[in-house]
Amino acid sequence: MNDDKKMQVLHLLHENSRLSVETMATMLGVTSEEVKQAMTELEQSGIIKRYSAVIDWDKVESTKKVSAIIHVNVTPQREVGFDAIAERIYRFPEVRSVSLMSGTYDLEILLDGEDIREIARFVAEKLSTIEHVISTATHFLLKTYKADGVIFDDHERDRRLVVAP
Amino acid sequence: MRANPSSVPHPTNPREGRLSPLVENLPPSGIRRFFDVAAQMDDIISLGVGEPDFVTPWRVREACVYALERGYTSYTSNHGLPELRQAIALYLDAWFAISYDWQTELMVTVGGSEAIDLALRAIIRPGDEVLVPEPTYVSYRPCVVLSGATPVPIPTKPENEFRLTADDILAHVTPNTRAIILCFPNNPTGAVMDRQDLEAIADIAIRQDMLVISDEIYAELTYGAKHVSIASLPGMRDRTIVISGMSKAFAMTGWRIGYVAAPADILAGMVKIHQYTIMCAPIMGQMAALEALKNGHSDKDHMVNTYNQRRRLIVKGLNEIGLSCHEPRGAFYAFPDVRKTGLSSEEFSERLLREAHVAVVPGNAFGEAGEGFVRCSYATATDKIEEALERMRRFVASL
16 A cells, blocks of 8 residues: 555544444545555554544543643753653653653643642652652643544534535 | 525416516426425435535634624625735646636636626627536526527436537537537536547537636546646637636635636626626635635645545445446536436435435436436535445335
């Protein structure tokens, strides 16, 4: 399969990872075998990490989970730069994402917790105490409007007439 | 998707002598009746819509809001905003290799529809005949009649995948033939004319001294070779009126912004009618169109790619059901053959609607040559296409 088709497989899966191999093959004008092969390659080369769902947790009644974005300034270390510190942080399972940033801070962390105190505890006990961490700034998420390309409460409906020339 | 049935006006019989005979004898659109039935049902999946299912890209809508905030609410030049005409000229040149002077050869219209009407009214003389290859978009024949000419339908054939051939035309040319209306990529068949196909048509047009009205509203929606405009062929620019617009490629149907490119003398004639009847296209729509032409190409590419994926899905699905379907190479319609079911286009469509709750448009709504076929629009979400195909499969099996 050529690179353009592979890109299209990625886009289709990113949009809806439950599409069947057969449907994707039809949509792209290739065989099912080719799609399977491409997916295997993309998985094995680590391009596809996993297949997951986009969830609006605010709509889940039973959870009171909170999330925070934390900006962290660190002193990079000789030889390993930011990577070793990032790893010490991302190994915690409650850390959903860690990115190295350009600009006024170094690492951006997205952290999930059962409540505000749990997040406060993590910052105070785990994050701030890591050697080379200079400062942290914690921002709690209040509402998610759009995540990973999906608008959560989209009020735009199909307003077309049922039949039109 | 819904419509309020009470808002649908029902045709009334005109009182004797109140209407122009031209209007009185004009048949109502064949699509209307289906609309009335479909509007009563609430779990319809509609493959009957002749417009994109995408909402206009946000950047375009946002640009219009911004324009309104800055007070863009006036008339524009009859021809349309200069910036927009310049953008259209650049766009036509870059994408379809046809170049027009934005000051004398281009005009912005209220949708491609207005341009069709203007083109005909500008060129028709008493006694003229206009060739209309069919099946095709529903407006051409009525517009020809209203312009005072006689429409001469030319049936295109399923075995040619509904492309127009030189022989088709030659069988219908008379000394009174004034013009031909081409609509490729075609609504409803999805047919596309390649360069060679068009060369044969151009040859006849030149020999017979015919004008060509080329409605290229679906030009951007092709799924193989790039669209070729007949105006780009040698000798054709001076006898072709190119009509297009923002509706299909940029999902801007409701904005009503079309445009026409034609030789200066013909365009001047069209502008005359336009300035007295319309004045100008709405400035808000023109501002939005400008944004779309300047920055909307990635949105357009994304939509075209999505249509292409759905196209493969619906064509394969229809063929598997036994409704054989040629590969539509443009627009967003599949045009399957339903003759094997033993039903006429209308019977098939009406029963499919009532029994399976899927709306399609009977092919004969687009001219007699469409009998035996139905139009299925794949400007519809993928999951809805799949559900519609499943319902159609059960329906066909039940016959």
